[in-house]
Amino acid sequence: MSSLTVTDEQVSATPAKVIQPAWVRVMHWINALAMILMILSGWQIYNASPLFGFSFPREYTLGGWLGGGLLWHFAAMWLLMVNGLAYLITGFATGRFRKKLLPITPSGVLHDVRAALTFKLGHDDLTVYNYVQRLLYAGIIAVGVLIVLSGLGMWKPVQFYYLVMLFGDYPTARYVHFFCMAAICAFLVIHVLLALLVPKSLRAMIIGR
Amino acid sequence: MAKRSFLIPGVDKRLLIKDAIKTMPDFTRRRFIAGGASLGALTLLTGCDVVDSSSADTLLAQVSKFNDAVQAFIFNPDALAPTFPESAITKPFPFNAYYDLDDAPDIAAADWKLEVRGLVDNKKSWTLDELYKLPQVNQITRHICVEGWSAIGSWTGTPLRDFLKLIGADTRAKYVWFQCADKDGYNSPLDMRSALHPQTQMTFKYANEILPRAYGFPMKIRVPTKLGFKNPKYVVSMEVTNEYKGGYWEDQGYNSFSGS
Numbered sequence: 463m464s465s466l467t468v469t470d471e472q473v474s475a476t477p478a479k480v481i482q483p484a485w486v487r488v489m490h491w492i493n494a495l496a497m498i499l500m501i502l503s504g505w506q507i508y509n510a511s512p513l514f515g516f517s518f519p520r521e522y523t524l525g526g527w528l529g530g531g532l533l534w535h536f537a538a539m540w541l542l543m544v545n546g547l548a549y550l551i552t553g554f555a556t557g558r559f560r561k562k563l564l565p566i567t568p569s570g571v572l573h574d575v576r577a578a579l580t581f582k583l584g585h586d587d588l589t590v591y592n593y594v595q596r597l598l599y600a601g602i603i604a605v606g607v608l609i610v611l612s613g614l615g616m617w618k619p620v621q622f623y624y625l626v627m628l629f630g631d632y633p634t635a636r637y638v639h640f641f642c643m644a645a646i647c648a649f650l651v652i653h654v655l656l657a658l659l660v661p662k663s664l665r666a667m668i669i670g671r
Numbered sequence: 672m673a674k675r676s677f678l679i680p681g682v683d684k685r686l687l688i689k690d691a692i693k694t695m696p697d698f699t700r701r702r703f704i705a706g707g708a709s710l711g712a713l714t715l716l717t718g719c720d721v722v723d724s725s726s727a728d729t730l731l732a733q734v735s736k737f738n739d740a741v742q743a744f745i746f747n748p749d750a751l752a753p754t755f756p757e758s759a760i761t762k763p764f765p766f767n768a769y770y771d772l773d774d775a776p777d778i779a780a781a782d783w784k785l786e787v788r789g790l791v792d793n794k795k796s797w798t799l800d801e802l803y804k805l806p807q808v809n810q811i812t813r814h815i816c817v818e819g820w821s822a823i824g825s826w827t828g829t830p831l832r833d834f835l836k837l838i839g840a841d842t843r844a845k846y847v848w849f850q851c852a853d854k855d856g857y858n859s860p861l862d863m864r865s866a867l868h869p870q871t872q873m874t875f876k877y878a879n880e881i882l883p884r885a886y887g888f889p890m891k892i893r894v895p896t897k898l899g900f901k902n903p904k905y906v907v908s909m910e911v912t913n914e915y916k917g918g919y920w921e922d923q924g925y926n927s928f929s930g931s
Contacts, residue, residue, distance in 0.1 A: 529925050533926075617931075620753075620895070621931070
């Protein structure tokens, strides 16, 4: 009886290390939902006037027609922007970005890319991101900022004229918006694939440890 | 939705089109959101039953109204749409409508009159010759379509705010509502602040030539701070009103403010 009590105390005294704090997990999944809504409704909008010689399959678009796609896009944008802004502010304020994503050195990236390609890149300590992860996570945050800025510029090319100027002109902002989407989709594929290969990382993003 | 215009007395335009849609082939542009949010994947993602999409539609419509308010708040009446040199003009400037050019209104100048209604002092109708006598200005601006494409064009005409002043319009009213000659009765409301924007224009010329049929002869309303569908062509009447009377695309789900 007494030994049991001791064991309990020991367990509670050394709780499993929190890998992903609650705010990261909540914002991650809100962002995941917002991104998917934005991408699928964005494909609907793209199909109304394709930039390239292809359209997205109807089954993978949201809203049924252009008007519906626009309604979804301009509703989900609030989710994406508010959540994304909260994430950036918290990430900088708590020092998480600095601690987790920096430094990113070319030699470190090169080393870890080589290790990853030869399947020697370990994931023993999930609290420390390797250089490939750092580069991808920092990169996708930058792409996220870029896609919102180009999107806002396209939404309000007169009122937010300076945003359009940032990209040159309105049609260029449209291309930037598209290629950011493509980058996010590519990230998504790799990100999900790797999360499935290392299931404990997925678990950490759900229950925190 | 409180008060609507009826093309056929007693027949709701939206319901009529909705019924007609059922008999039409799969033509994406004319689809309604009601039949819209058809994505099976969304059901999987959210675990919600979006097959009954009416609740999703209601929410989206509410967010769209919220977006109207946000855009009205952002709107700066002094912010001018960028202008371009003549060399930047898109040639040929695209014809765009929900019908083919052959079905575009073919209006005889002599038969046409611009009707003025609503909260104005002088409700007299205007002939084209009378309108042509008003002072005109030129603008080379970018037309941005709701579909995403854009084109730069040269428009010449009378600033709408000058005309509204001339006819003694109550500029405290909320909207100027335009009715057009397009088939199915195109119409569109323009919020008063956008109507009074210095670049909003009653357009009579394209590229310094009398407005061709393709671009809305005899008169189009050029609003460079709005998406293309809020730049009505073949205009036959304008009404200054406090009532939101809806519009051809607005009623189908395009965001009503749709300002740029």
